[in-house]
Amino acid sequence: MNFNDLPPALRASFLPPPRLLMGPGPITCDPRVLRAMSYQLVGQFDPAMTDCMNQTMALYRGVFRTENRWTFMVDSTARGGIEACLVSLLEPGDRVLVPIMGRFGQLLTEIAERCGAEVHTIAVPWGEVCDPAQVAEALDRVRPKLLATVQGDTSTTMCQPLDELGRLCRERDVLFYCDCTASIVGNAFETDAWGLDAVSAGLQKCLGGPSGIAPVTLSDRAAAVIQARRHVERGIRAADDEDAGGERIRSNYFDLAMIMDYWSEARLNHHTEATSMLYGARECARIALEEGIDEVVERHRIAGNALAAGLAALGLALFGDQAHRMHNVVGVYIPEGVDGEAVRGRMLADFGIEIGTSFGPLHGVIWRIGTMGYNARRDTVLTTLACLEQCLRCEGFAAPPGEAVAAALGAFS
Amino acid sequence: MNFNDLPPALRASFLPPPRLLMGPGPITCDPRVLRAMSYQLVGQFDPAMTDCMNQTMALYRGVFRTENRWTFMVDSTARGGIEACLVSLLEPGDRVLVPIMGRFGQLLTEIAERCGAEVHTIAVPWGEVCDPAQVAEALDRVRPKLLATVQGDTSTTMCQPLDELGRLCRERDVLFYCDCTASIVGNAFETDAWGLDAVSAGLQKCLGGPSGIAPVTLSDRAAAVIQARRHVERGIRAADDEDAGGERIRSNYFDLAMIMDYWSEARLNHHTEATSMLYGARECARIALEEGIDEVVERHRIAGNALAAGLAALGLALFGDQAHRMHNVVGVYIPEGVDGEAVRGRMLADFGIEIGTSFGPLHGVIWRIGTMGYNARRDTVLTTLACLEQCLRCEGFAAPPGEAVAAALGAFS
Numbered sequence: 001m002n003f004n005d006l007p008p009a010l011r012a013s014f015l016p017p018p019r020l021l022m023g024p025g026p027i028t029c030d031p032r033v034l035r036a037m038s039y040q041l042v043g044q045f046d047p048a049m050t051d052c053m054n055q056t057m058a059l060y061r062g063v064f065r066t067e068n069r070w071t072f073m074v075d076s077t078a079r080g081g082i083e084a085c086l087v088s089l090l091e092p093g094d095r096v097l098v099p100i101m102g103r104f105g106q107l108l109t110e111i112a113e114r115c116g117a118e119v120h121t122i123a124v125p126w127g128e129v130c131d132p133a134q135v136a137e138a139l140d141r142v143r144p145k146l147l148a149t150v151q152g153d154t155s156t157t158m159c160q161p162l163d164e165l166g167r168l169c170r171e172r173d174v175l176f177y178c179d180c181t182a183s184i185v186g187n188a189f190e191t192d193a194w195g196l197d198a199v200s201a202g203l204q205k206c207l208g209g210p211s212g213i214a215p216v217t218l219s220d221r222a223a224a225v226i227q228a229r230r231h232v233e234r235g236i237r238a239a240d241d242e243d244a245g246g247e248r249i250r251s252n253y254f255d256l257a258m259i260m261d262y263w264s265e266a267r268l269n270h271h272t273e274a275t276s277m278l279y280g281a282r283e284c285a286r287i288a289l290e291e292g293i294d295e296v297v298e299r300h301r302i303a304g305n306a307l308a309a310g311l312a313a314l315g316l317a318l319f320g321d322q323a324h325r326m327h328n329v330v331g332v333y334i335p336e337g338v339d340g341e342a343v344r345g346r347m348l349a350d351f352g353i354e355i356g357t358s359f360g361p362l363h364g365v366i367w368r369i370g371t372m373g374y375n376a377r378r379d380t381v382l383t384t385l386a387c388l389e390q391c392l393r394c395e396g397f398a399a400p401p402g403e404a405v406a407a408a409l410g411a412f413s
Numbered sequence: 414m415n416f417n418d419l420p421p422a423l424r425a426s427f428l429p430p431p432r433l434l435m436g437p438g439p440i441t442c443d444p445r446v447l448r449a450m451s452y453q454l455v456g457q458f459d460p461a462m463t464d465c466m467n468q469t470m471a472l473y474r475g476v477f478r479t480e481n482r483w484t485f486m487v488d489s490t491a492r493g494g495i496e497a498c499l500v501s502l503l504e505p506g507d508r509v510l511v512p513i514m515g516r517f518g519q520l521l522t523e524i525a526e527r528c529g530a531e532v533h534t535i536a537v538p539w540g541e542v543c544d545p546a547q548v549a550e551a552l553d554r555v556r557p558k559l560l561a562t563v564q565g566d567t568s569t570t571m572c573q574p575l576d577e578l579g580r581l582c583r584e585r586d587v588l589f590y591c592d593c594t595a596s597i598v599g600n601a602f603e604t605d606a607w608g609l610d611a612v613s614a615g616l617q618k619c620l621g622g623p624s625g626i627a628p629v630t631l632s633d634r635a636a637a638v639i640q641a642r643r644h645v646e647r648g649i650r651a652a653d654d655e656d657a658g659g660e661r662i663r664s665n666y667f668d669l670a671m672i673m674d675y676w677s678e679a680r681l682n683h684h685t686e687a688t689s690m691l692y693g694a695r696e697c698a699r700i701a702l703e704e705g706i707d708e709v710v711e712r713h714r715i716a717g718n719a720l721a722a723g724l725a726a727l728g729l730a731l732f733g734d735q736a737h738r739m740h741n742v743v744g745v746y747i748p749e750g751v752d753g754e755a756v757r758g759r760m761l762a763d764f765g766i767e768i769g770t771s772f773g774p775l776h777g778v779i780w781r782i783g784t785m786g787y788n789a790r791r792d793t794v795l796t797t798l799a800c801l802e803q804c805l806r807c808e809g810f811a812a813p814p815g816e817a818v819a820a821a822l823g824a825f826s
Contacts, residue, residue: 001474001475001702003702003703006471006702009464009468010468010471010699011699011703012699013445013448013449013696013699014449014452014465014468014692014695014696015452016452016453016454016455016461017455017459017461018453019453019454019455019456019459019461021454021455021456023456025685026454026456026457026685026688027454028453028454029453029454029689034450034451034452034453034689035426035451036426037447037450037451037689038447038448038450038451039427039428039429039447040429040431040432040441040447041429041432041434041439041440041441042429042430042432042434042767043432043434043436043439043761043767044439046430046432046761046767048430048432051422052427052429055422055423055427058419058423059423062414075489075490075493075624075625076488076489076493076666076684077488077684077685077686077687078684078685079665079666079683079684079685080488080489080493080666080684083664083666087664102648103647103648103649104648106646106647106648107646107647107648107665109647110646110647110665111665111666113661114661114662114663114664114665155648202685204685210454210687210688210689210690211488211684211685211686211687211688212488212625212626212688212689212690213625233520233523234516234519234520234522234523235515235517235519235520235568235772235773236516236772236773237773248526248527249527250527250663251496251500251527251664251667252492252496252520252523252524253489253492253493253496253524254664254666269772270492271489271490271491271492271624272438272439272490272491272492272615272617272624273490273624274490274623274624274625274690275439275623275624275625276442276447276450276623276625276689276690276693277623277687277689279427279429280689282427283426283427286423286424286425286426289414289416289419290416290424292416348456348459354455354456354459359648359649359682360649
């Protein structure tokens with residue numbers, strides 16, 4: 001391969017076009033996070049690096065609302081954080097109960113099956129959330145080791161209430177896991193107060209960062225389950241290192257016992273920490289705590305409500321149980337006779353604004369429009385509504401002029 | 414948690430101290446890579462994003478010296494790239510042969526065992542490489558599905574010759590995998606010419622980027638083995654999607670068949686691509702190809718030889734078979750009576766230079782000093798030698814004044 005023979009686009013550095021990302025995530029990054037990620041690296045065991053790791057642990061305790069010692073990062077996208085929790089907690093044959101309200105509940109079943117777990121599910125129609133009584137009945141019937149849930153399932157925009165589920169799990173000595181990637185800091189989330197044992201997240205939604213690292217927190221009882229499977233790798237094993245005796249975790253990369261050794265004072269080498277992503281994760285948490293978690297959630301609530309009001313004023317029907325809608329993403333029916341992809345294409349090509357399509361049974365039925373993280377703002381909501389009105393009109397839908405922006409302005413004031 | 418009550422270090426953004434990273438990796442990033450990673454995100458299926466993904470595939474074909482269609486990224490550190498290859502290629506009960514010459518060969522056995530494979534090993538003392546005749550004998554005895562190797566094992570600084578092994582594998586219809594994380598573009602590497610079927614890497618060594626994404630390439634026959642295990646996830650499955658019928662891959666996150674669907678024209682959603690890491694990976698490859706792969710390898714060879722000459726002139730003994738040393742990292746014995754950690758501590762605290770410690774049997778025995786990627790330069794080598802001379806003297810070792818820098822200057826000229 002001769003460099004000078006390559007097409008110009010390959011020879012040049014990549015310069016992304018300007019976009020306003022108003023889909024279900026990833027969203028436009030907070031510029032402070034991008035700045036943090038542009039800083040030079042330090043070594044893996046440099047005191048400055050281990051300080052940065054410890055600070056990041058402390059800051060995410062604030063984000064997750066927990067006192068958990070074991071609050072740290074997994075170096076993968078949010079999906080890998082889910083797998084790390086499930087493969088480290090579940091042994092082959094363990095029973096797990098998964099309430100499914102959308103695509104990401106189904107993902108939990110896919111991952112748990114590959115851990116060798118015996119997976120039981122309860123399901124509600126897309127656009128609804130699970131009733132705690134339904135979960136209680138299933139817990140009593142299945143008697144699982146773990147209840148695995150999703151708080152905000154972006155596929156349907158629904159936000160599952162969790163506080164009652166935590167109580168049900170504690171009463172039955174069931175471990176309680178939640179994937180809060182899409183919802184954290186956009187909606188109230190209380191690890192300790194709600195009795196959660198394992199939680200995983202990502203940066204690319206309301207935290208305002210890029211995908212690529214997964215914050216995780218574990219209760220002491222979850223940590224004990226995982227550490228009973230602890231194993232020190234050959235090649236760094238000292239003469240007095242002994243395995244804990246439990247069944248070895250099926251993944252080396254997602255072995256949380258090893259990752260905990262890396263994030264502990266022992267600093268046993270595992271992977272090489274993704275330093276730039278760590279810098280970004282630290283800054284995401286710092287920014288959220290500086291604003292105040294309650295204040296960030298409220299900002300998302302206000303922006304989401306204004307967006308929903310504007311979409312309704314355009315004459316569009318909102319999708320799903322609005323009492324349980326996530327603050328940070330609104331599902332809206334594509335109106336009859338309108339080509340949904342043509343509207344999305346115009347939004348992107350003519351206005352540089354991305355809104356989301358949908359998965360599975362909702363594909364071609366609804367759009368998903370997000371107001372998340374850095375983009376949970378008045379100007380982004382108003383601009384999106386103004387441009388969507390124009391695109392709908394171009395595609396033959398009689399959008400009432402000015403109503404959407406007026407309704408959103410009203411909601412904001 | 415009240416933000417204003419937090420310690421000042423937590424309230425502030427993280428500002429890394431200036432460091433010259435001359436260990437076994439990660440190393441100081443090329444500033445062009447940090448700039449690329451500071452650019453704003455685009456959406457996951459934006460044409461600009463899929464263009465960027467396709468360009469990155471093309472650029473890594475140049476890095477890996479391959480025509481392989483399936484040349485793409487896994488969103489994890491290099492260790493996750495290894496696991497993705499092994500868990501996708503190996504089914505429980507499959508036999509795998511691993512030649513071990515250091516810690517990272519042992520890592521391959523750890524990962525392959527957790528895939529449920531039947532792992533066979535051959536080993537050489539740390540500081541040597543495997544003889545192809547020894548591998549041929551073991552291939553005939555074990556008759557494995559896969560030969561899993563490491564090219565450059567930084568734990569020992571050795572670089573395993575691979576061209577002969579590829580021929581041995583083809584003759585026996587054995588799949589041939591290599592982890593070239595630590596060696597790629599610092600040492601010659603030829604995916605196609607050497608008959609490799611699966612290769613994984615990382616950015617944080619000679620490619621001059623941060624850890625956090627793993628470039629992978631697969632031959633058509635490796636891709637066929639993996640695609641025979643293809644499965645489409647519930648939640649995005651269309652009515653006419655059928656599983657390929659092979660045993661399901663044990664990991665969802667590292668399921669290369671799914672990741673290939675995401676990187677193909679089908680663009681089936683899997684994880685959310687780690688966009689900033691992708692930008693960084695693309696720029697790493699672009700920079701290497703712009704300089705020319707042969708030229709980058711030669712720059713590493715010259716810098717490594719100069720470093721080795723300087724260390725020898727200091728009166729230090731080099732570790733391992735120098736005929737098979739990686740270009741980009743030199744192992745050197747800590748001299749008798751000198752506290753190795755005190756020297757490393759002085760280098761970091763007084764000069765801002767990091768040199769490496771070692772693992773396992775070499776811990777406390779050798780230092781490892783790297784000249785990699787952006788840091789494979791004359792000024793970095795000379796500065797490191799000058800400062801090491803000072804630190805050795807402070808720790809009571811009679812380092813000959815000026816000899817190290819003179820020897821390195823001689824090697825460069």
